[in-house]
Amino acid sequence: MRVLLWILLAGLCLPTGLLAGKLEPFRDVPVPEQNPQTPAKIELGKKLFFDRRLSGDGTMNCGTCHDPEQGFSDGIDISLNYPTTRNWRNSPTLIGVAFQRSLFHDGRAASLEEQALFPMMSAFEMNQNLDFMEEEIRTVPEYVAEFTKVFGDGDVTRERVAMAIAAFERTLVSRDTPLDRFLSGDTKAFSPKALKGYELFIGKGKCTECHYGVSLADDRFHVLNVPENPEHLKDPRIAATRRFVAKISHFEEFRTLSEDPGRYLITKDQKDWKAFRTPTLREIAKTAPYMHNGIYATLDEVIEFFHAGGGKGNSALNALQLTSLEKEELRIFLEEGLTGAPIAFTPPKIP
Amino acid sequence: MAAGPTVKQIFQAYPNKIRLVVKNYPYKYRDFARIAAEASLAAKDQGKYWEMHDILITRSPKLDRASLIAYAGELGLDLKKFTESIDKGAHAKDIDTDLKLAESIDLYNTPTFYINGRQVVGDRPFEYFKKIIDEQLNKTQR
Numbered sequence: 335m336r337v338l339l340w341i342l343l344a345g346l347c348l349p350t351g352l353l354a355g356k357l358e359p360f361r362d363v364p365v366p367e368q369n370p371q372t373p374a375k376i377e378l379g380k381k382l383f384f385d386r387r388l389s390g391d392g393t394m395n396c397g398t399c400h401d402p403e404q405g406f407s408d409g410i411d412i413s414l415n416y417p418t419t420r421n422w423r424n425s426p427t428l429i430g431v432a433f434q435r436s437l438f439h440d441g442r443a444a445s446l447e448e449q450a451l452f453p454m455m456s457a458f459e460m461n462q463n464l465d466f467m468e469e470e471i472r473t474v475p476e477y478v479a480e481f482t483k484v485f486g487d488g489d490v491t492r493e494r495v496a497m498a499i500a501a502f503e504r505t506l507v508s509r510d511t512p513l514d515r516f517l518s519g520d521t522k523a524f525s526p527k528a529l530k531g532y533e534l535f536i537g538k539g540k541c542t543e544c545h546y547g548v549s550l551a552d553d554r555f556h557v558l559n560v561p562e563n564p565e566h567l568k569d570p571r572i573a574a575t576r577r578f579v580a581k582i583s584h585f586e587e588f589r590t591l592s593e594d595p596g597r598y599l600i601t602k603d604q605k606d607w608k609a610f611r612t613p614t615l616r617e618i619a620k621t622a623p624y625m626h627n628g629i630y631a632t633l634d635e636v637i638e639f640f641h642a643g644g645g646k647g648n649s650a651l652n653a654l655q656l657t658s659l660e661k662e663e664l665r666i667f668l669e670e671g672l673t674g675a676p677i678a679f680t681p682p683k684i685p
Numbered sequence: 686m687a688a689g690p691t692v693k694q695i696f697q698a699y700p701n702k703i704r705l706v707v708k709n710y711p712y713k714y715r716d717f718a719r720i721a722a723e724a725s726l727a728a729k730d731q732g733k734y735w736e737m738h739d740i741l742i743t744r745s746p747k748l749d750r751a752s753l754i755a756y757a758g759e760l761g762l763d764l765k766k767f768t769e770s771i772d773k774g775a776h777a778k779d780i781d782t783d784l785k786l787a788e789s790i791d792l793y794n795t796p797t798f799y800i801n802g803r804q805v806v807g808d809r810p811f812e813y814f815k816k817i818i819d820e821q822l823n824k825t826q827r
Contacts, residue, residue, distance in 0.1 A: 386793060391714050393793040398806065414807045417712055417795070418746075631812065 354536065355546025359517040360509040360674075363432035369447060369497045371504060375484045379502030381477075381682045382495055387470045389460035393417060396453070396499065399425040402679045405620030406506055411628030412566065419458040420571035422579070422594065424628035427621045429677070430614045432504040433549035439610045439626040440597045441555060446500035451492055458575045464492045471495065476685030508616035511674035524671055531667025534660055539640070540652075541664075544612045550672070555597045555609035559645025560625045562593055594627065619669040633665045688796045688808045689742055695814055702822065708783040710795050717748035720771055722780050724753040727770035731762045801825075 365371050382388065383396040399413045400406045406428040408414050413425035423439050431437070436444055443449035453459040454467065471477050471490045478488040485494055515523035516532070524532055535541045544552045566572050573592075580588035583599040597606035610626045624630045630639065641661060644651035656664070695703060709725075711718035721741050728737030740756045741748060750771065757767040770776070787793070798805040798814075801821045805814070 391712075398794065401806075408807070409813065410807060410809055414794070418715070631810075 354540070354542040355544075355552060357513070357517055357536070357542065357546055357550070358548045359514040360507070360511075361548060363504050363507060365432075365504060366445065366447075369500060371501050372484065374480070375498050375501040376505055377502075377682070378477075378480045378484050379498035379500065381480075381684055382471075383499050383502050384682055385471075385684050387474075388454050388462055388467060388495075389416070390462045391417060394460045396450075399453075399459070400428050402677070402681075405429060405617050407621045409622065411563065411623050411631075412572070413459075415458050416456075416461040418571075419461075420569060420575060421458055422566070422572050422575045423626050424623065426613060427617065428503050428506050429508050429617045429621075430549045431506065433547070433614070434551070434611075435553040436611060440600050441611050442600045446503050447493070447496045450496035450499040450503075457578060467495070468492055474685050506677060508672070508674045508677075511616065512671045514674065516671075525666070527663050527666045528670045529667075530660075531663035531665070532671055534656070534664045535667055538660070539654060539656065539664055541615075541640075545615050550615040551612040553612070555606060555611055556650050557596075557605075557607065557609045557648055558639075558650055559608065559648040560610070560627065560639070561629055561645055563627055563629050566627065567592065596626070615668065616672050617674065619673050633668055634661070637661050637664055688798075689739060691808070691811050691814065694811045695818065698811075698815065699818060699822075703818070708786060709780045710783065710787050710792070710797075711780065712795060715746070717746070717753075719780070720750060720753060721745075721748045723771045723774060723776055724748075724757070724767075726776040726779060727767050728757065728760065728762060730770065730775075731766065733760050733762060736760050 383400075386392045386395045388395055394414070394416060399408045401408055408425045410425070412423060413421040415421040426439065431446065436442075437446065437449035438452070443452060451464065454462045455464060468490050472488075477490065481490055481494060482488040484498065512523040512528065513532070535545075544554070544556065546552060576591055576594065577588045580591045580595070580599060585591065585595070585599055593608070595607055597609040597611075598604070600606070618624075618633065622631060622633070624633070624636045625639075630636045637656070638661070639645070640651065641654045641656045643653035692705065696705075709722040711722045725734060725737050725741060728734055737756065737760060740759070744752065744756065753771060754764060754768055757764055794806045796808060800814070800817050801824075803817055803821070805817065
């Protein structure tokens with residue numbers, strides 16, 4: 335009985351927050367059986383990724399918002415947009431995207447193959463009609479030849495376009511970071527300050543409660559109450575985008591919606607109101623600004639947000655009591671420790 | 686998009702350091718983009734390019750012919766000259782040359798900036814430009 339009581343007491347003394355996850359060094363990306371990687375498919379996907387035919391007016395390609403020069407994001411608070419419209423969320427990096435179990439800030443796509451078609455159809459992103467896109471690609475003999483080589487016949491379908499793009503995206507990985515080397519046994523992988531930052535990352539900073547595994551993300555959704563950007567709330571074009579997304583997500587009060595409901599639009603579960611997917615932290619130094627709405631321009635601002643215990647009224651985070659030096663060390667770890675070998679990239683020749 | 690305020694901020698922050706060359710890229714799927722480009726150049730002929738530019742940005746999408754003439758009136762331009770200029774497309778050649786240049790460098794987004802050759806797509810905050818400009822200035826001063 336006494337033993338049971340001790341176990342019960344020990345259980346009650348556990349922290350109420352999440353438990354820290356285990357960090358893992360880089361390993362090969364998972365590839366779905368139904369879409370194996372081949373060099374020809376990757377090359378085709380790269381061409382399609384950078385082909386403006388995928389947008390309605392021929393001004394946008396996937397690389398417009400996922401620019402190799404900007405960490406496969408676009409360096410702006412909210413993502414670039416179809417002309418005359420405005421987007422409403424930050425462009426997430428594609429680096430390490432193959433490790434994610436769900437895509438988009440709200441997790442509405444379960445695979446890269448499913449994800450790739452959303453922005454093409456989206457009125458405020460590429461605004462393309464997929465039937466039309468298939469016919470446009472089919473008129474290009476070089477593409478028909480490549481589809482034949484990759485898929486066995488020259489039929490251009492949206493599913494195959496998405497498969498090829500997904501294959502290319504699976505090649506975008508962060509590897510050989512100081513963290514990878516450290517986790518593989520190199521005790522000198524970090525600079526002294528980055529090492530201190532690493533210790534904070536796994537300890538006092540509580541970062542590994544959500545940022546763990548290979549991609550430093552838990553593939554879950556959390557309500558941190560990141561502040562809305564007041565500028566965005568005033569822009570009627572962003573209001574139109576917000577209402578449009580809410581409308582097609584069958585959110586009844588879409589016309590009066592004045593904030594981003596996050597994951598709630600997908601699940602309609604109250605616990606998901608303003609919940610967003612935990613992003614990867616790999617190559618984080620290259621992918622500013624941060625958070626789903628790009629409200630923070632620097633890592634210092636992000637660290638300050640977590641230090642203060644997150645946004646007003648959230649119950650997911652507690653204040654961290656970090657000193658100024660600790661905040662600096664944490665930033666140095668994020669910048670140095672999570673930046674790996676440059677991703678080799680040669681722009682494709684679009685047929 | 687309206688990058689004008691940012692451009693003005695850049696000029697204030699870097700007096701005598703920046704040279705701005707504006708090229709026209711009237712968006713092909715907008716009814717009044719072309720005539721608005723004509724209007725800006727017609728205003729330039731009368732020394733009021735930036736004044737007209739600012740009006741076009743703030744009053745967009747109301748950029749039909751009658752509105753453009755009204756804006757020219759607000760700026761105190763010679764309306765006869767202005768109207769003749771936009772009606773006959775006096776700057777059609779200049780605009781076409783700009784369009785060809787854009788296509789030759791595979792440029793399709795507005796606004797797009799080139800800072801000493803470094804491409805910046807879209808309207809971005811001042812700090813974004815500042816970082817690149819400072820890098821370029823450091824390079825040239827070395």
